Amino acid sequence: SQQGEEDPQALSIQEGENATMNCSYKTSINNLQWYRQNSGRGLVHLILIRSNEREKHSGRLRVTLDTSKKSSSLLITASRAADTASYFCATDALQGGSEKLVFGKGTKLTVNP
Amino acid sequence: KAGVTQTPRYLIKTRGQQVTLSCSPISGHRSVSWYQQTPGQGLQFLFEYFSETQRNKGNFPGRFSGRQFSNSRSEMNVSTLELGDSALYLCASSVRTGGETQYFGPGTRLLVL
Numbered sequence: 001s002q003q004g005e006e007d008p009q010a011l012s013i014q015e016g017e018n019a020t021m022n023c024s025y026k027t028s029i030n031n032l033q034w035y036r037q038n039s040g041r042g043l044v045h046l047i048l049i050r051s052n053e054r055e056k057h058s059g060r061l062r063v064t065l066d067t068s069k070k071s072s073s074l075l076i077t078a079s080r081a082a083d084t085a086s087y088f089c090a091t092d093a094l095q096g097g098s099e100k101l102v103f104g105k106g107t108k109l110t111v112n113p
Numbered sequence: 114k115a116g117v118t119q120t121p122r123y124l125i126k127t128r129g130q131q132v133t134l135s136c137s138p139i140s141g142h143r144s145v146s147w148y149q150q151t152p153g154q155g156l157q158f159l160f161e162y163f164s165e166t167q168r169n170k171g172n173f174p175g176r177f178s179g180r181q182f183s184n185s186r187s188e189m190n191v192s193t194l195e196l197g198d199s200a201l202y203l204c205a206s207s208v209r210t211g212g213e214t215q216y217f218g219p220g221t222r223l224l225v226l
Binding site: 031 | 156158171215218
């Protein structure tokens with residue numbers, strides 16, 4: 001089963017508004033990452049937050065992590081039409097002695113001009 | 114540095130055929146991971162290679178296989194193609210392990226008729 005689950009599945013907002021996406025996961029993690037995917041293309045890494053961090057910023061992105069609730073949120077402020085994409089959270093999972101990333105199903109964000 | 118490259122970008126095959134996809138990681142990256150992305154199942158981990166060794170494997174049938182060469186380039190092979198193998202196949206590279214930040218290629222879109 002998926003380790004990370006994003007919520008909502010889809011989000012539609014107007015340009016200039018803020019967008020918040022949430023991710024819940026099931027097991028202990030070392031880090032949690034957020035990626036963006038434009039339609040049918042490769043994923044682009046946005047930000048990584050480690051399990052001992054609570055908040056991290058990168059430009060218009062703000063990520064929070066609550067390990068007690070096993071959840072994270074991604075906030076995009078002052079959204080732009082170019083932010084239209086699918087956003088995925090990914091958690092590291094230990095399997096067979098090595099780590100791998102497990103992705104959620106993503107939140108599809110539409111920013112209307 | 115050049116990014117992750119994948120060839121071919123698009124591929125059409127018929128059921129029963131086999132296919133080989135290629136991935137060249139970022140220079141200096143030794144870990145290559147492969148994912149299958151479909152609308153229904155999302156991003157599913159296939160396998161990870163590091164220093165020519167398969168270090169991790171997802172829950173896919175034996176028809177899916179891969180290998181990594183001494184220059185870190187990787188190939189994945191799918192034999193006896195089925196309609197359900199139609200998907201976007203993504204390759205990602207990272208410096209050391211599959212649990213850290215991954216850099217994705219543009220993907221190979223495979224259509225099985």
